[in-house]
Amino acid sequence: MLVIAIVTLLSLALAGLVLFYVAFPHRGEKPPAPAEWLGDVLGKAVEVVPTIDPDERLEAGVGASSAGERHGAS
Template identity: 65%
Template sequence: MLFIVIAMLSSLAVAGLVILYVAFPHRGEKVPALPWLGDVLGRAADAAPVLDEDEAELLRLR
C-alpha cells in the first residue's frame, strides 16, 4: 500500500513539472510563484534540442 501511495505522489509531481514546463518556460515566460523553479525549467528549455527549418524538411515523410 505504501508503494502505491509513493508511486502516485511521484507521478503527480512529475506531471506537475511537465505542466509548469509547458505553460511557462517552453513559451518563454517566467513562472510567477516560484522564480527558482522557473530558472531551472528555463535552463531545461534552453538545453532542449530544436530542429532548424532545413533539418525539419529532411525528416518529413514523402
C-alpha cells in the same frame, strides 16, 4: 501499497512540473513571483537536454509528409 502511493505521488509531481513548464517558460512568459526560481531551473534543464531540430525531423522522415504517406498506405 506504499510503493504504489509513492510512485503515484512522483508521477503527479512530474506532471505538475511539465504543466508548469508548458504554461510559463516554454511560451516565454515570466512565472509568478514565488515560482521564478522553478522557471529558471526548468529553463536551464531544457537547454541541457538534447533536442531534434525541425530540419533534422524532415530529413529523418518524421512530420506531416510521412504521416500522409502512412495514412495512404493503409
